[in-house]
């Protein structure tokens with residue numbers, strides 16, 4: 321890929337060019353002590369010089385000595401809430417003189433350009449696309465926003481303590497699904513193009529000539545630094561062994577700590593479960609059906625035909641790990657984990673799925689009994 | 692099919708009367724509600740007919756006095772369904788804090804304690820009479836109340852929800868205060884209903900809506916201790932609005948008797 325240099329003082333051009341092209345810019349900012357993606361109007365809102373310290377059950381922002389705006393890795397959410405909304409009305413019904421009248425909920429989508437997504441976020445996007453678009457019934461709400469999405473990815477120059485994308489093969493470099501990609505250097509940005517739409521934006525920017533060897537070397541070095549990660553998810557073949565270890569005593573060990581709060585699944589950029597609820601006005605004239613984010617840690621997620629299929633926390637934790645890491649492989653051709661580490665830092669009691677998976681893929685001293 | 696207009700009564704035992712406001716604070720919607728229900732007894736709304744036969748009796752307040760107990764039994768006999776509303780009626784309320792104390796507060800507070808007639812413990816209504824449904828919350832919300840009535844009007848059995856507050860908190864994309872500020876948030880063991888009000892303002896949940904389904908209070912309390920709370924502080928987190936509910940009461944007693952160091 322040919323990369324060009326964008327000086328730091330010209331980053332705001334990117335915002336104005338995108339905005340002139342009709343996009344609402346969405347990107348990272350500091351809100352409530354975290355890096356949060358939100359609608360942005362100027363580059364000053366970016367998290368300049370900020371970085372997260374992420375550990376199991378812990379997330380804190382700190383100042384760095386750099387003048388970078390992408391010195392962080394992840395926040396509590398990636399792209400998921402922008403496409404798969406936490407609350408999505410599906411249909412309304414109204415009592416009329418001719419009888420009940422049903423209407424599909426309006427599809428609200430507008431062009432957005434998301435800046436700051438990482439390799440793990442793009443891998444998660446690909447998986448969510450598979451789930452929401454590539455089955456027999458594409459989701460119209462997801463689809464409408466997906467079609468109007470412009471992506472400016474960023475290669476990671478560092479990893480957080482919780483990152484393990486190298487072991488899942490999804491980072492730290494952004495290699496697919498973007499329109500533009502950035503490497504952030506001390507003096508500015510290296511910018512590459514990944515699509516025709518990206519090219520169209522690219523051409524309107526004040527870019528330097530092709531970048532120097534030194535700059536390319538620095539970008540490579542940053543990626544190499546980011547690849548130094550402490551955690552490693554077992555490989556996919558090993559993860560399949562989880563399905564053979566259903567009675568491993570470790571399931572109970574983790575259940576003693578697990579709150580079944582669902583935070584891990586809701587911050588996970590690939591989890592897609594939902595439930596539906598209906599509401600009506602008190603006159604019983606109008607009703608609405610809404611789809612809400614749900615989790616396999618909720619009691620009712622495993623409530624089928626009058627029976628709780630996963631009555632205890634160990635069954636729910638087992639469902640999360642088995643689906644995410646093993647059964648996903650049959651369903652979507654790969655593990656559902658992209659190594660972002662969100663479920664580790666945002667678990668209120670700091671349960672580390674990598675550490676748990678490493679124990680659980682090893683054989684159990686007991687024969688499986690309830691298969 | 693349910694009757695076209697439900698006959699209801701709104702009763703009060705020992706309580707602050709705040710939950711009954713879920714009826715009065717509806718604004719104009721109250722007029723629509725009155726087309727669907729007929730209120731037979733509601734002292735706060737000026738209707739006094741304590742012994743009316745009704746389809747649904749909403750009971751606010753805890754069983755705190757001998758008179759509360761008698762009235763609860765009387766209500767049961769005159770109502771097809773009994774629904775407890777609010778923290779007091781579901782778990783004994785804030786006044787149930789007295790259940791945790793060995794001291795004789797009555798002596799300490801009142802000049803002539805012999806004039807005060809109260810039971811030793813403040814308890815939820817379901818500990819004494821059969822209760823058909825419970826609406827948890829301190830106070831309950833208008834939405835909660837209306838959703839419940841709508842389900843009955845439609846002839847469906849109201850579905851109890853014990854979903855954890857974290858689920859709602861995350862749907863609203865609030866940043867977790869437990870993870871970023873080490874604040875002792877009860878969200879992972881508390882039922883949703885408030886719309887994650889406290890986390891929205893950067894505060895830890897106090898537990899107004901009572902224990903959720905599958906509350907792993909042991910683990911959450913251990914985490915609080917790990918964040919630096921001393922045992923008495925951990926105990927106090929669980930001894931607030933729903934101190935008499937079983938899981939919170941157990942946690943209170945556990946932390947009264949153990950030292951934080953033993954857990955680490």
Ligand code: SF4
Nearest residue numbers: 588657658660661663
């Ligand atoms: S399982 Fe955890 S680390 Fe893997 S993608 Fe989901 S949130 Fe990220």
Ligand code: SF4
Nearest residue numbers: 585591592593616643
């Ligand atoms: S891991 Fe759980 S919440 Fe996530 S997609 Fe699978 S079943 Fe759904």
Ligand code: SF4
Nearest residue numbers: 578579581582584667
């Ligand atoms: S693993 Fe952590 S975040 Fe997930 S349900 Fe259990 S306690 Fe909650």
Ligand code: SF4
Nearest residue numbers: 857860867868876878
């Ligand atoms: S702030 Fe409280 S309710 Fe919200 S996710 Fe964190 S622990 Fe749960």
